Amino acid sequence: MVELIKKKRDGKELTPEEITEIIDGFVSGNIPDYQISAFMMAVYFNGMTGAETACLTDRMMRSGDLIDLSEIPGIKVDKHSTGGVGDKTTLILAPLVAAAGVPVAKMSGRGLGHTGGTLDKMESIEGLSVDMTREEFIKKIQKHNIAICGQNQTLVPADKQLYALRDVTGTVDNISLIASSIMSKKLACGADAIVIDIKVGNGAYMKTIEQAERLAEVLKDIGQQMGREVRAVISSMYEPLGMTVGNALEVEEAIATLQGKGPKDLTDLCMELGSHMLVLGKVASDKEVAIKKMKQLIDSGAAYNKFKELVGMQGGDVSQIDHPGLLPQSEYQFEYKASKSGYLHEVNALKIGLASVKLGAGRETKDSIIDHGAGIRLYKKVGDHVEEGETLARLYSNDKGNFDTAVDFLKDAYVINPNTLRKMPLILKTIL
């Protein structure tokens, strides 16, 4: 192993056999953590070639179970988001594209830090379960064309172990390692094609559009080498997506969006991502046809009904979908008001996300317990005019004591200036 570390340290390309040796040795425990972390730091400095990255992805993917979706007819198109604040697109896209005829075999994760997770949001719904066997998962999809379950420990263990080590050794920020982590999971879940929403901004992992473009290229390159079509959409995460942050609040907004009453940014992003999924899934010939089809599915109630079908068959209380007022509510509310009049120049996504975690909507550590009713309802977006004393946001929590800290974050999050501004577009780039 020390020779392989030196090889990477000295900028040479590793062979597939060598990468296999490293990953298999790490997962089996034959190569100690201290050698892997030194190796990862060498990768941080010297990067990986396209061939190395694809090989790494392949070995990570094969480190655990592979989900076989071949019993499900049709092209299985998965969507992945690099994570943002208020990002409830999966709750909307899953039933929407399933209703359009694309089979949705969704394996999701939980939230950590300032970004939320699909599973936590789904579990806001009374009775809904994301735990099921592999067989149940596939049966549900065969019957309903949709199911959402949790990723279990047997899926890509190399990624879990590697991420845990990278997280504590300063080796997370490498594009090849990030890309192989994303792709190994999507491929192990059996995706035939993948649409990736790469978020850029203060609330996102990628801080610049250039970084996001590089990630998109590496992801596409891995896809090409592994025979999977990949499309990437680079979208803004400078302010939260939509008007809600927090689990039940986001379910409520997803329902509204599936009924055609959602906020513009969230609806636009879903249309963009969904159109690529429909085209990749070969249920629409091009983007325009796909968007028209999705609008029809929303207008006809078919997308909304698919969501209810999903909730019902996973044991959730469907009456909460028809009456979102029945979703979990926090006991206390607090209105956060504008300190002056002017135009909103910033609604910092990261700080809103952190405020939301403070209110109980997210996890500070893996063991934190989620308060499904907690969160933030936003009333204004960047570019909007606000009057002094007008409510900018409503905070929800079961613990009044949380409001002070959350408000401190909000004070930092909002920037109001007298002059108007030209707002950055939501969709920054699409890479086909």
Place this chain on the structure above:
Amino acid sequence: MVELIKKKRDGKELTPEEITEIIDGFVSGNIPDYQISAFMMAVYFNGMTGAETACLTDRMMRSGDLIDLSEIPGIKVDKHSTGGVGDKTTLILAPLVAAAGVPVAKMSGRGLGHTGGTLDKMESIEGLSVDMTREEFIKKIQKHNIAICGQNQTLVPADKQLYALRDVTGTVDNISLIASSIMSKKLACGADAIVIDIKVGNGAYMKTIEQAERLAEVLKDIGQQMGREVRAVISSMYEPLGMTVGNALEVEEAIATLQGKGPKDLTDLCMELGSHMLVLGKVASDKEVAIKKMKQLIDSGAAYNKFKELVGMQGGDVSQIDHPGLLPQSEYQFEYKASKSGYLHEVNALKIGLASVKLGAGRETKDSIIDHGAGIRLYKKVGDHVEEGETLARLYSNDKGNFDTAVDFLKDAYVINPNTLRKMPLILKTIL
């Protein structure tokens, strides 16, 4: 710790407090190996500033016991060699400079790999012991102005632990880490001033004179920041030093050199290194005076007698010094002869060193047992003319089976060409 790794990774300078935190945390076990190895790889890529290197040296030095030599009057000048093949200079310099009036409190190490260690060489002498308490060590020096003992485990434990980790994580080759390792040990041993022999060549750690010069600068800089005068001599290690490699064989050659009958290269290097030691120890006003003094001490027998005094007071059999034929002898010998006539263009030090290890003179692993009589006697140096069939080297071993492998190394080690050559000087540079 992860923030400190990132700070170094991103090329920022660590504060003394941060370096202290890292080293103390590592030694105490509070910071895991995998974080230290990632940190070391970041240091490998981004280096360390002079201030960081001096601080690292200081913290490593303080990780264990500090030898207090203040009870011994005079300036304690230590010598360090970065390691080579056939390097028995300590055996000569210690009694020589002690005879000149510089107190010699020598803590030495054992050999590993293709380079030998002073302790192993000393132990060729029947009965000689390098184990003594700190008090005995100081008492001996107070009485005899000289003692040689082993470094025990309580001396700079940070260096031992760090080196073990660096060795298996590809992070050995960094000039700051190498320099701090050398200096922390020398300073912990109580040296007031230090002469460092930096070897360059195939048998040495430094492969180019530029590397050696950089190391010399870093060593001098650490010394300056820690208030110790450091002089560095860069010497050639392309061929072995002197005409013998192996423990008893080298003792025999050291005795001859102390009697003024040593080979020219070994004698020259001892004069060069010794002169700096005498000047730093303020027993000679300049290099010329120092060399004259050392020649007198050799001619008068004082240096030789000091060696006998050293051997005797450490329990060694002094008759073996007067009659080196009584030193351990290997049972078998083998003469390695020139395959053709011509000039010796290469006597590869590394390969000679490895052959010597194969014969039993060195350690392949820490637990290998040394055969004190084993080794190689060289008859020709680079530049010499040889006739086909003439003996180039005589091999000594207690196991006949070792000769084949050793001869394979020798075949690679010797290069004979018909044309003459201009030989590289032994002393490549002196940095005052």
